[in-house]
Amino acid sequence: MELKDLLKLSLPLLILCGIGEIFAGGLFGGMSEFLLEHPGIIVLIPALIGLKGNIDITLGSRLGSAIHLGLISPGNVWNNEMRQNVGAAFALTAIMTVIASVLAYTTSFLLGFDSIGLIQLLLIGFSAGVVSGLILIFITIGIIFFSVKFELDPDNITAPSLATLGDMITIANIFIFAFIFLEVLSL
Numbered sequence: 319m320e321l322k323d324l325l326k327l328s329l330p331l332l333i334l335c336g337i338g339e340i341f342a343g344g345l346f347g348g349m350s351e352f353l354l355e356h357p358g359i360i361v362l363i364p365a366l367i368g369l370k371g372n373i374d375i376t377l378g379s380r381l382g383s384a385i386h387l388g389l390i391s392p393g394n395v396w397n398n399e400m401r402q403n404v405g406a407a408f409a410l411t412a413i414m415t416v417i418a419s420v421l422a423y424t425t426s427f428l429l430g431f432d433s434i435g436l437i438q439l440l441l442i443g444f445s446a447g448v449v450s451g452l453i454l455i456f457i458t459i460g461i462i463f464f465s466v467k468f469e470l471d472p473d474n475i476t477a478p479s480l481a482t483l484g485d486m487i488t489i490a491n492i493f494i495f496a497f498i499f500l501e502v503l504s505l
Contacts, residue, residue: 327470331478338482345489352493356500358433362422362443363492369414370447370484374454377407378476381462385472392463404455408448415447416440434500441499446491453487454480 346363353360380403384390389399419440426433433439461479465472499505 324474327474328478331475335478335482338486342482342485342489345486345493349489349493352496356434356496357431358423358426358439359442359492359496361426361431361433362419362439363489365418365422366415366443366447366450366492367485367488369418370411370450370454370488371481373407373410373414373451374458374480374484375477377403377455378458378462378480379473381458382465382472382476385462385466392466395459395463400459404459407455408451411447411451412444415444415451418447419443438499438505441505442492442495445495445499446488449495450484450488450491454484457483 381390381400384399384403390397419442420436422443423433423436423439425431434442458476458480461476462472464470465475
């Protein structure tokens with residue numbers, strides 16, 4: 319691919335991703351009052367954002383490679399290769415959200431931060447992580463097949479798109495589930 323073509327594809331996408339990250343920052347900023355009322359959640363946020371980005375970007379890269387190798391095609395979507403990759407990404411998400419939640423609680427405790435309880439943090443982290451993971455898995459599959467349909471290299475689109483969407487979706491889900499568990503259900 320020539321530099322001109324790469325810039326034509328990447329520059330608009332990176333500008334959109336930059337705007338998306340500003341939106342994600344706005345979501346996070348809008349949570350500041352809530353985070354002051356419920357400390358401890360703020361320690362969980364970077365862990366879940368990084369976790370979702372790493373797992374889903376890796377899934378996107380694996381699916382892109384599978385398409386390049388002919389293991390997955392638009393006419394043969396839910397084959398064994400796709401199921402194994404999606405299943406592994408979902409299992410990693412479920413397991414790692416529990417670990418991230420426990421580590422966030424432990425870190426808060428060791429550093430002397432006030433925190434919500436471990437069970438509350440586990441509920442918020444697991445729910446936000448799993449729901450974000452499901453949404454991002456479907457978005458990942460969509461981006462991959464969009465790339466193929468329009469003859470674009472999925473490797474140039476997947477990572478920046480999923481990083482931005484992962485931040486926005488994960489932050490929104492953390493806030494939604496924290497509000498549900500702490501304010502609505504008063505756990």
